[in-house]
Amino acid sequence: MSRETSIRALLVEEREQLLARFNKRAADLEALVRARRNESDDDEHDPEGETLSAQWSMRAGLLESAREDLQQADNALKRLDAGQYGECAACNHPIPAGQLEVRPFRERCVACTP
Numbered sequence: 001m002s003r004e005t006s007i008r009a010l011l012v013e014e015r016e017q018l019l020a021r022f023n024k025r026a027a028d029l030e031a032l033v034r035a036r037r038n039e040s041d042d043d044e045h046d047p048e049g050e051t052l053s054a055q056w057s058m059r060a061g062l063l064e065s066a067r068e069d070l071q072q073a074d075n076a077l078k079r080l081d082a083g084q085y086g087e088c089a090a091c092n093h094p095i096p097a098g099q100l101e102v103r104p105f106r107e108r109c110v111a112c113t114p
């Protein structure tokens with residue numbers, strides 16, 4: 001297996017995990033939205049309303065971060081296709097292998113990461 005093939009396999013596998021996480025979080029949020037809708041049909045004040053809205057912002061945040069991770073995975077695969085994987089997007093130097101091992105979707109070297 002060439003280096004590129006093994007990197008691709010790793011990225012694709014990680015991306016699948018991220019996609020599964022994204023879908024799970026989307027489903028969690030959807031379930032909560034449904035619970036909220038049922039709640040607003042109810043005229044009486046529901047003491048759980050506050051909790052639901054706190055849960056909603058938490059889950060929306062989790063979903064958003066899963067979406068960003070997924071986007072990074074897509075970008076990494078695009079860079080691999082373009083032969084730019086492992087090259088820092090800011091300084092154009094190769095990103096040290098150790099940094100890529102920790103975060104395979106990294107676009108910039110540690111020095112260039114804001």
Ligand SMILES: [Zn+2]
Nearest residue numbers: 088091109112
């Ligand atoms: Zn750099």
